Amino acid sequence: MKTLCGMCPWACGIVVSVENEKVVRIEGDPDHPWNHGKLCPKAAGIIDYVYSPDRIKYPMKKVDGEFKRISWDEALDIMAAELNKIKENYGAKSWAVLEGMSFVCHGFTSMTLLQRFCDAYGSPNFITPESMCYLSRITANMLTLGKFPAADPENSKCIILWGHNPAESNFITAEQIMNARKNGAKLIVIDPRKTSFAKKADIHAQIRPGTDCALC
Ligand code: SF4
Structure with missing residues (x-):
């Protein structure tokens, strides 16, 4: 059956083979417009995620x-x-709850319940990666552009990677950038690190950590 990988927010298309009511194989869906049949190593762990004796x-x-x-x-x-x-x-504030990518992977449900749990306990210390990353990204996009647009590197002529290394975090975007490069797109990397993309970039602005605002 065709469905989506739920191991991270990218939701790649997968084809799940089931025999005797048991998942026996996970493959990338070649017809899916995002991942075109490719999967990252995490997807290979889906079967263990369900059937591991250590679960x-x-x-x-x-x-x-x-x-x-x-x-x-x-x-x-x-x-x-x-x-x-x-x-x-x-004291209640000695207690903190740290959740994984709740908003993007599990919807608002677990985030809401855990926040409610912290409130009932008396601790304000509820933390998710969104506390410093995803929600602020959405808010900034909404304030500047009025919506949350998706990047389309494959059809771009100039790509800026600002503190972002998709070679390590998002293999599909990395591949799209490489395709755009083959078609002549310029690449600018703003990053204190010499990432693999920084080494291939037309411009690598190797700013000091914490000086992003000065560059803006
Ligand atoms: S990037 Fe990997 S973990 Fe994320 S949805 Fe795609 S295959 Fe699954």
Whole structure:
């Protein structure tokens, strides 16, 4: 069946083969307009993500060095007691929750629940990568352009990579940039690091860390 990879926000097209109600193979969808059948190594881990014997599917408690399955009620009682102990001894603000890419990967649901949990506990310390990255990017785009446009490097004549190295973070965009380069697009990299794209760029503005605003 055709579906989308949910291991990161790029949602590449995948073809999932199922035999006897079990996923046996994951391949890139050659008809998908974004990844054209290609996948990153994370997609190769999807089957393990579901069937790994080490996957935690229910609450576990370490007893005498061994993890043993416990009920949800017991797990919740233990957690409530420990959380109350932390609050009594160190104050609610000693508690912080750090979530992965909640907004883009799981929608608002988990983010909303965890934020509500922190509020109920009395801690303002809820952190996600969006605290410093994605939401600020959306906000800046909305304020300057009125919407959140997607970049189209493949059809660009001049590409600026500002503190961004898609060779490490987004293999599809990296490939699109390389295709644009073959068609004569100029590449400007603004980055303190000598990334692989910086080495290939027409201009590498190797600014000092923290001086981006001066360059703006
Ligand atoms: S980039 Fe990798 S992890 Fe992300 S959606 Fe595509 S295949 Fe999945």
